[in-house]
Amino acid sequence: MTDAFIESFIQSWHLFREAYLAGWLAAAALAAVGVFVIARDQIFVGAAISEASALGVAVSLWVLTAAAPHAHGAFDVDPWCRASAVLFGLGAAAWTGRARRAGDGASAEAVTGWVFLASGSGAILLVAQSPFGLEEVHRLLFSSIIGATWGDVAVLGALVLVGAATLAKYHRPLLLLTLDPVTARAVGVPVRRGAWAIVLALGLVVGLTLRLAGLLFVFGNLVLPGLAAQALCREVRAMLWTAPLVAVGASVGAFVLANAWDLPPAQMDVAVLALVVAALWIVRSLRS
Template structure:
């Protein structure tokens, strides 16, 4: 049993403060991303989430330059961008080319500041850290911040759950029933930015979208009930996160020795795997229905 344990978990796994912190932070972020992700999928806002992550990344690069912790950059730029998207982005559709132009400006600014980071602060690793994340390097003082944000987001989501769901599914009906649809939309996109930026801190600005929409999309293939979908989504996210952390820790002893593989890489691949499996299982059940229908013709 102990030998199996040593095979699965490289020595020192449970003693390391970094690992414990990563597991704690990772679980919180994965859970809240999973819950929010279901709404993102229903509302079709994956692209906005992606853009928010890129804006946050630009903020983190600025934060590096002025030598404050990137978490502040992520959060400030993310919330600002979310408010901007909500007020300006209403008219522009997702296929609108102007959205693409705005996104490319965000990426351009991000690239400039990341360049300046490597050039002036001597943080040669800044691009990797901001774009692809490093869950083991998260500063200890951010733990309470992340915890507070997660709890706030979770509680708010719980409070607005029903009106949000209604206005996501049928905004017209929601308006008739007296739901402040506009306000719901604003609150949601701000919560979304908080979750996306938390994710970016762990997974990097480029990869945080994976943890947000992957488990949620998989969950919607597994069940058609909202509550169950959110539960599945959170569970799948946490599973991917834990497996990713364990594998990344173990990978320190993999070739080429002495360089750990990035956690975010494992999580992306695992999430993709979960999604494909979920889709496969739902396709099989659909085939059964189709066969039954074919015979009556």
């Protein structure tokens, strides 16, 4: 059976290679930045930023529809939607990060919850009267990654390369300010700039991957590989490379299964990751 699954996947490669490559690169990028989300215990922030990026897409569609109500199909809306998703993701990341750095934990959670709820409801309400816009927002919620282009692969590949180079050079100060900002400040780490860099990187990665992969895939790969790495590793530093490996490994297996069983690859990927995390938690509880 396994050989048949792999053979079927290989045969599908020429049809869906862009989608597979884009999915693996997106998973790696999300997992890497997700380590900082897990380390700072800010899982819900990832969901809020994802919803804010979806709101950005809805706002872009609403503005374009209002400006040219009869021009649907006459021009490519994708660049506008991508830019709007990134901008709204960056804005949400900056706002939630600022609230958390203010030192009021309740206020930070309140802002995060507000962003999540307002963005989720606003995205639907803005495009509720537009069949095309509503279909697009639903696609964000239930995307299956199919439809990625070589342009998507190039953008995500560049994102992964830049991220890997940045982490290779600055992982020590970034981890120190994430885990112990007081000590980081004492040894001369620019805590404020570093914190902003992490927050904006989170918003950028989520914004760039949301329209391609959808909300479930983005949030799943932002959180679940980090949780798996947390169960496997004793140090956060090791999580930085373990989480992307888990994400890519799970997505490879998930895409093989999704192709064999004719199921949505994004949803299969998150299901596989969830099972991996659950299995690791069970093993850890049995050992303790």
